[in-house]
Amino acid sequence: MARFVSLESIDVRFPTSQHLDGSDAMNPEPDYSAAYVVVRTDADDGLEGHGFTFTTGRGNDVQTVASAALAPWLVGRDVDDVLSHLGPFGRELTHDPQLRWLGPEKGVVHMACGALINALWDLRAKRAGLPLWQLLSGLEPEEIVDLVDFRYLTDALTPADALALLRGAAPDRAERQRVLLERGYPAYTTTPGWLGYDDAKLARLAREAVADGFPLIKLKVGASLDDDLRRLAVARDAVGPSVGIAIDANQRWDVDEATAWMARLSEFDPYWIEEPTSPDDILGHAVIRAKIAPVRVATGEHAHSRVMVKQFLQAGAVDVIQIDASRVAGVNENVAILLLAAKFGIPVCPHAGGVGLCEVVRHLAMFDFVAVSGTMDDRFVEYVDHLHEHFVDPAVVVGGRYLAPTAPGTSAEMRRQSVLDHRFPDGPVWRDR
Template identity: 40%
Template sequence: MRKILVIKRGLSSDMRFDLKNGAGSDAVHVNPVYAYAVCKLQTNSTLEGIGLAFTLGAGNRIVCDAIDYLVKHIEGREIHELMADFGSVYKKMADDPNFRWLGPHKGVVQLALAAVVNACYDLWAKVEEMPLWKLLTDLSPEALVNTLDFSYYEDILTRSEAMQLLQSQKETRLERELIVQTGYPGYDTSVGWFNYSDAQVLRNVQEAMEQGFTAMKLKVGSKNAERDIRRARIVREAAGDDATLMFDANQQWTLPQAIEICKQLKDLNPFWIEEPTHPDDVLAHVRLAEAVDVPLALGEHVPNKIIFKNFLQSGCMSFNQVDAVRVGGVSEFILISLLSKKMNVPVVPHVGDMGQIHQHLVLFNHISVGHPALLLEHIPHLRDYFKFPVTIVDGKYLTPQEPGMSADLLQHD
């Protein structure tokens, strides 16, 4: 008999974590504070749903205030009844008339929505006593699309198309399920934080390779481009020609700068160049892609499905870095992932959650949607704060087995 689980109350927590010795630094965030706006759903049992949105400092409190408002949409709801038509509830939250003027579908409101939505999926998986990846991969196409809001996607991806896409992947699903045993490949972002010295970057590259990583990322975007080129060469020489390298500019270049610097970085054979210019400027990315034949990875700062839709239609996006703790949570992530599959653009998420949630979502993407199992970003700095931290062995994410989405945090002072 199915357990009846009612959401009695939703509340937020403002959790912030200081980083040390240059960790987490990029061309914008020189001294970052990693922060989670946490949504906790209390129920008529001991089970709680935990959802995260990621921010970088004082703005976290504002997101928490928005969470405390949005949870009214789901308080009093039974979790199975809620998730059976979650797409409709999602739309009501995203279009709440008291908040829509502040967006729509971006900024503080969208981050708060992510935390609430993620908490719902976490609670759903926990009551079913499954890890989130298992819950999602076991759902029928109809049950899955019922959790999605196709508003403004009707012209590019209909509900029936999404169901057909999911159904079409079942024939080859068995071979993709092997990823559960082998582990999902990771790449190391922490080798090349912006404030690390050249010597530290070199040491980190060597340590990452010893840990089994064959893919790693360097932060670029310096005011002096020569620094970026020099450090990129250091990483390439240390890692070798066979290593997979990515360069992340964190939106620091104008289009003319991006064209010039990307031409130089191209000689180092990057797997991608990430966020080369302003994240909302679709046309600038199109012009860059036309000017320089180098793969572009985009999406860390793209806030919603509409801008992803525009990027995917434009043809300039080589890799889709949609992040479930920045867009409107797991529901919107899945919708964007489905469109990305239709447009033949692989999804390689940014991990504002430190990979805790996305280790589930990339398994779903590979098994159910048919995305290639390429890479998942690994950032280790907050692993000690999680109840069930990600496990990396020989550069691969081991498959999580605990019920939920691995978002439960330990008590933090």
């Protein structure tokens, strides 16, 4: 019988602030980072599970300590037993009454649970020889329902609701899998739109995005209204009338500010406005959405749990839910969120970028298409062309579409040399700064 023997937690940081990649109205100089987790067993298959929490630099040390603190829940346990019961294992972590006090189900500890749960999914998928999306898409509806923590959800989504949704989508899974493998999944790109880029770079990158086949690009807004108006004009000129331009305020505005800015920015027909205000302000989003219709409102990358997403949906506060691979309690909680969104008929357009987020979250969108919502309509996964070279199974986007990954696992695994080079503060990239 194989047992878990270790949980390694590593502070990995990339000095992205140097070139203002990733700069927006709330994150002027992020250093894209990962609190990176590796779980190992004493099985003779040599397989490891990899997962991470994405952060933007300072505080990645705290996140790394939080992940390491979860080792006692894992080390010494039976590998088969844990991996075949990832629903109950996830609930054991997130329901721990003492750890739970530090959230509950939010912030550093919750994200640490997510990193560990994702690492276990990586190991399970590698042992099954399947990419995560395909592993999940092959589970029986009952097995998928068992992954979900229904605590606090049942006024909006019951186990019976979830089962009915999954059974409804089951008959056409094989056909959709075929479509996915053949055509991939729609992507949009944020590469042109960082706030730190000048107009010439924005125009060049926007034209390249169109040439590359992206149907939608995204611009950061919210620091200066005049700049936003000018940059939107530059972008619209570059991409022409038929390519969508989403905009992202990264939580910069108060409620009234958001409606005032959007009254000016809406002339550029934005595809959506993302994070117009606090990611916790459900009622604020509902007010903004009502006032700026028909412009769509999108949020979710900072929604810290299924309870928040439930309310955004109940309140009619959003048109688009943006899941994040490493914000909530891993694959399990994202499955809950996909089911909630399907129940309410709201499209999920995952947040990505950062480091490793594109790699992992594409699996969840593809699982959603095959086994949950059953559609790619109005759905796009974010793409940013940063840092993919550090991953063993990097995201590949061709003609504006993510190809379906085929390597076993969640694609979270970073190249060992990249981890060693970027370890903070003692890796060679940081040692001499």
